[in-house]
Amino acid sequence: MATIKINLQKKLNAASGMLHLDVDMNIEKGQLVTIYGESGAGKTSILRMLAGLMEADSGQILVNEKHWLSSQERICLKPQERRIGFVFQDYALFPNMTVKENLKFALEKGQDKSIVEELIEFMELGDLQNRHPEKLSGGQKQRVALARALVRKPEILLLDEPLSALDAKMRSKLQDYILKVHRKYHLTTLLISHEVGEVIKMADKIFILEDGKISKHGKPIDVFSSKQISGKFQFSGEIVQIEKEEIIFIVTVLIGANFVKIVAEENEISNMKVGDKVIVASKAFNPILRKIN
Amino acid sequence: MNNLRGKIKTIKTHGNISQVKVDLGEVCFCTVIIETPKTASYLKIGNPIQVVFKETEVIIGKGKQEDNSIQNKVEGKIIEMEKGKILSKVIIKTGIGKISSFLTTDSAEILELEIGTQVCAMIQTTEIMLSE
Amino acid sequence: MIDWQPLILTFELALVTTLLLLVVSIPLSYWLAYTKSKFKPIIETLVSMPLVLPPTVLGFYLLIAFSPSNSFGMWLDENLGLRLIFSFEGLVIASIIYSLPFMVHPIQAGFSSLPSSISEASYVLGKSKFITLIKVLLPNIKKSLLTGIVLAFAHTIGEFGVVLMIGGNIPGKTKVASIAIYDEVEALNYGAANSYSLILFVITFCILLLVYLVNGGYLRRMIQ
Numbered sequence: 001m002a003t004i005k006i007n008l009q010k011k012l013n014a015a016s017g018m019l020h021l022d023v024d025m026n027i028e029k030g031q032l033v034t035i036y037g038e039s040g041a042g043k044t045s046i047l048r049m050l051a052g053l054m055e056a057d058s059g060q061i062l063v064n065e066k067h068w069l070s071s072q073e074r075i076c077l078k079p080q081e082r083r084i085g086f087v088f089q090d091y092a093l094f095p096n097m098t099v100k101e102n103l104k105f106a107l108e109k110g111q112d113k114s115i116v117e118e119l120i121e122f123m124e125l126g127d128l129q130n131r132h133p134e135k136l137s138g139g140q141k142q143r144v145a146l147a148r149a150l151v152r153k154p155e156i157l158l159l160d161e162p163l164s165a166l167d168a169k170m171r172s173k174l175q176d177y178i179l180k181v182h183r184k185y186h187l188t189t190l191l192i193s194h195e196v197g198e199v200i201k202m203a204d205k206i207f208i209l210e211d212g213k214i215s216k217h218g219k220p221i222d223v224f225s226s227k228q229i230s231g232k233f234q235f236s237g238e239i240v241q242i243e244k245e246e247i248i249f250i251v252t253v254l255i256g257a258n259f260v261k262i263v264a265e266e267n268e269i270s271n272m273k274v275g276d277k278v279i280v281a282s283k284a285f286n287p288i289l290r291k292i293n
Numbered sequence: 294m295n296n297l298r299g300k301i302k303t304i305k306t307h308g309n310i311s312q313v314k315v316d317l318g319e320v321c322f323c324t325v326i327i328e329t330p331k332t333a334s335y336l337k338i339g340n341p342i343q344v345v346f347k348e349t350e351v352i353i354g355k356g357k358q359e360d361n362s363i364q365n366k367v368e369g370k371i372i373e374m375e376k377g378k379i380l381s382k383v384i385i386k387t388g389i390g391k392i393s394s395f396l397t398t399d400s401a402e403i404l405e406l407e408i409g410t411q412v413c414a415m416i417q418t419t420e421i422m423l424s425e
Numbered sequence: 426m427i428d429w430q431p432l433i434l435t436f437e438l439a440l441v442t443t444l445l446l447l448v449v450s451i452p453l454s455y456w457l458a459y460t461k462s463k464f465k466p467i468i469e470t471l472v473s474m475p476l477v478l479p480p481t482v483l484g485f486y487l488l489i490a491f492s493p494s495n496s497f498g499m500w501l502d503e504n505l506g507l508r509l510i511f512s513f514e515g516l517v518i519a520s521i522i523y524s525l526p527f528m529v530h531p532i533q534a535g536f537s538s539l540p541s542s543i544s545e546a547s548y549v550l551g552k553s554k555f556i557t558l559i560k561v562l563l564p565n566i567k568k569s570l571l572t573g574i575v576l577a578f579a580h581t582i583g584e585f586g587v588v589l590m591i592g593g594n595i596p597g598k599t600k601v602a603s604i605a606i607y608d609e610v611e612a613l614n615y616g617a618a619n620s621y622s623l624i625l626f627v628i629t630f631c632i633l634l635l636v637y638l639v640n641g642g643y644l645r646r647m648i649q
Contacts, residue, residue, distance in 0.1 A: 053545050079548040086549040092542035096564035105560065106550040152551060246377030248395065265348050265382075265393065268294040284327050285419040 002155040002188045003029050008049055008059035008069075012212070014040045021045055021212040027205070032182050032189045034199045034220070037209035043192045044089075046209075047158045050190070051086050052079035063156070085149030085157040085187075089164065091141040093133035099144050100129040106151035119147040122184070123177065139170040143177060150181060157182070157189040163198065168257040171195075175202055196224060196277045197256060200236045224279070233282040235260075239274050253280055295351070296424075297322070297344045297390050304336055311336065313423065315344050319388035322365045324421035335425045343424045348382065350420040351394035354413045355404055363415040367392070371410045376401065385414050427620045430597055431605035435625075438513070438601060439581040442520040443528075446577050447570075449521065450528040455558060457529070458536035473530075475523045484590025487519050491591065511593045516601075519587045527576040535569025536562065568640045575636045579629050 004027040012019040021042040027033050035043045048054035050061060052068070055076070061069040068077045093102055103116045120129055123143045133141060142162055149157060159178065163171045179202060182189045193199050199206050200220045208216040208223065216223050224236065237255035244250075249264045251272075262280060272278065299317040306312075306329045313336065314321050322344050330336040358366055369387030381401045384393045392414045406412070457469060475483060491509035492498045501507045509515030539562060547557040563570065585603040592599030594608065602621050609618035 051545075051549055053548070079545070080551045080553065082549070083551070084549060086546065088542040088546060090540060090542055092540065092546035094543060094546075094561050094565070096561070105547075105552075108551060148546075148550070246380050247375045247382045248380060263347075263349060263395075265294060265395075281422065283419060283422060285325075 002064050003027065004050075004156065004188065005060075005062040006046070006050065008046065008056045008061070010042075010045060010049065010054075010057045010059075012042060012045055014042075016040055019212045023207075023209070023212070023214050025207055025214065025217075027188060027190070030186060030188055031204045032179075032191065032202055033205045033207065034191045034193050034203040035207050035209055036193055036196075036199055039194070041209040042212045043209055044160055047086075047160050047190060047192060050156075051084055051158055052077060052082050083152065083154050083156075085152070085154040087142070087145045087149050087157070087159045087162045089160045089162065091133070091138075091145045093136075093141055093144055093148070095133050098130050098132055099125055099136070102133070102144060102148050103151055106148050108152055111152070115151055115153065119150055122181070123147040138166050139174060142166065142174055146174075146177060146181065150185060153185065155186075155188060157187045159189065159191045161192045161194070164194070171198070172256050178202065196236050196238075200224065201256075221279075224277070233284050233287055235280045237278060237280060239272060239276045239278055242269060242272070242274060253278060255280065295344075295346050295348065295392050297392075299342060299344060299389075301336070301338050301340045301342050304330060304338060306330065312418075315342055315423070317344065317389040320365075320367050322416070322421060323418050324423060325418050326423060335423070345422040345424050346416050346420050348393045348395040350416055351392060352415040353383065353385075353394055353396060353400075353404065353406070354415060355410070356413075358413045358415060361415075364418050365416045365421065366413055368411065368413050371406060371408050371412060374401075374406065374408055381406075383412075385412060387414065427617050428596075428605070431600050431602045432621065432624060434513075434597070434600065435582055435602040438516055438520060439578045441517050442524060442581045443574055443578045445517065446521050446524060446528045447574060450525070450532055450573065451558075451563070454529050454532035454536060455562075457533045473526050476526050480523065480584065480586025481590055483523060484519065484587040487515075487522070487587070488591045491515055510591055511595060511599060513598055516588060516592045516599055519591050520581045520584060523584055523587050524577045524580045527580045528573040531569045531573040531576065532566065535566030538569075539565055571639060572636060575632055579632055582625065582629060 004025075006023065006025040006027070008021065008023055010021040012021055019040070019042055023046060035046060037043050045054060049056045049069070056069060056071065058071040059069065060067065060071065067073065067075045068082055069075060094105065097105060100116065100120065103119060104113070107113060107116065120126055123146065125143060125147060128136060128140055128144070133144070136144065145162070163174055166174065175198060178189070178191070181187065191202065203220050206217060206220045206223050207214050221234070235255045237253040237260070239251055240254050240259070241252035242249055249266060249269055251262045251264050251269060253260050253262060260280065297317055299315040299322070302314045302316040302321060304311055304313050309327055309329060310325060311329050312323065312325050314323050324344070328336060335342060352363065367387045367389055369385040369392065371383050372386045373384035375382045376398055379398055380395055381398045382393060382395055383401070383406060384391055394414060453472070457465060457472075488510060489495060490497050491501070493502045493508060498509070501509065507514060509518060543561060543565070544557050547561050552560075583603065585607070588599065588601055589604055592601070594600050594604055602625055606618050606621045609615070609621065
């Protein structure tokens with residue numbers, strides 16, 4: 001596990017013009033942290049600078065009190081020296097290697113090979129291990145990329161919007177895999193996401209990035225709902241339909257892969273429209289549980 | 294959604310559950326929540342707080358309401374009423390603010406509710422949420 | 426019966442040229458594909474020059490440069506004992522320069538077509554640039570390598586102007602098939618010229634056909 005202190009400045013040529021990235025982030029050991037923001041806000045650049053794949057104009061990266069980057073002291077470790085796991089948005093699997101070969105390629109000299117088998121089993125890749133990446137679905141590729149990133153047993157895992165290309169069901173499954181490996185391998189994980197639900201489900205801490213600056217940070221639920229509410233039955237989702245029924249409104253909300261319907265009163269939803277992100281809250285006393293056979 | 298403002302008067306915690314009394318002026322509302330002062334920063338005596346509950350959880354009674362288990366009661370007068378085929382909505386003006394309630398139109402007719410009727414609004418402790 | 430020596434010499438030249446070109450072109454293409462240097466356009470232009478210049482221009486300058494009566498040629502002669510004019514070695518060097526774009530362009534295009542995340546993924550897995558080149562990049566541009574090898578080989582077989590300028594026409598040393606054909610025609614020996622031409626035609630046709638079959642995936646499909 002690792003504590004990470006980041007302070008970075010970088011001028012970027014974004015689609016919308018010049019972007020001044022200037023961020024300050026503190027990440028504690030073992031946290032799963034998300035960087036959330038619109039596309040083009042500079043999220044990927046932060047991850048790339050942390051991995052050493054992009055140069056910063058100035059700043060410093062301190063991992064476990066060790067400088068990975070310090071523009072003052074002219075230190076900049078190469079990506080090879082940083083010991084991180086990185087999962088790319090396009091998976092970046094090596095097309096010339098099978099799933100297993102992709103994992104084996106990541107082994108260090110003299111490293112115990114049993115980790116490859118362990119990861120294949122843990123990520124449920126057994127049936128796929130002799131296939132080439134072109135024969136895999138998006139979700140399968142993502143699992144391989146995640147497994148490959150963990151072969152060297154990094155302390156830090158960087159995930160560059162790994163789930164954006166997947167459908168809701170697959171995404172939810174992969175979120176569980178990420179949470180599983182985050183805990184099992186005691187990782188400090190940085191995840192880029194622009195899904196509120198994903199952030200609330202997964203993150204201990206969120207940094208909201210707007211125009212290259214951190215505009216807010218904290219616990220996801222605090223950051224997204226400007227005020228706390230005591231309801232323990234809480235989910236975030238997106239409004240997909242608002243229907244008027246007699247004197248009430250029925251609001252359909254997509255939460256993960258499920259639709260739920262909520263009865264609302266006119267004043268309550270007067271400032272809401274389809275597509276809005278909302279928090280659905282109820283008391284823990286109301287829902288009933290029934291075992292599925 | 295009903296929103297009433299008040300101040301936290303007492304907090305009784307046992308394990309992960311707390312019973313919180315909120316002073317709303319004329320009356321106190323009581324709620325049971327799965328939070329403790331350790332897990333929720335807003336749980337401090339004297340803190341301003343909002344009491345939140347759904348219209349569907351508001352029970353309406355006429356006359357004296359003494360022989361039931363509901364702790365949170367407030368009397369008031371119906372100032373607005375909207376009748377649908379199945380559901381009806383009433384807004385009650387009380388000493389602690391306006392409270393709206395959904396009930397079946399059948400019930401509204403049995404109780405002979407109309408604008409100006411004196412009623413008692415009741416909410417179960419487990420149905421009340423707190424919000425900053 | 427025709428003299429087989431020019432044909433053998435041609436393929437010897439093409440083989441040696443292609444092998445050396447491969448060694449030179451992989452680092453050069455790699456550099457061109459990934460560099461951010463401001464010299465890149467200049468180097469790219471130089472590599473592409475043989476595509477547009479008449480071969481005689483290149484041959485002429487090489488002739489001047491390699492001539493022992495000039496300083497560079499003299500230096501080569503005195504220090505390395507190399508005489509590059511009218512010799513097989515000279516032909517090889519001229520052919521390498523002349524066929525350079527045919528090898529470099531496909532390989533460079535191959536490198537550029539690979540997503541940058543692939544090499545980055547290898548770096549963050551702790552692998553050096555060299556290991557990444559050998560184990561990740563090259564195996565994924567096999568088609569481009571094959572195209573480069575075959576184009577350079579076929580192009581070397583077909584060259585005439587440069588060879589004539591700096592190699593002359595020495596049987597067994599520098600007299601390649603294309604020059605032999607020219608010779609035979611000049612001597613009104615059309616039968617021999619036809620034999621050489623036909624053999625060159627068939628061989629180059631077969632080589633190119635093989636590339637298109639392999640790169641187009643026809644072969645794999647036929648086997649399956």
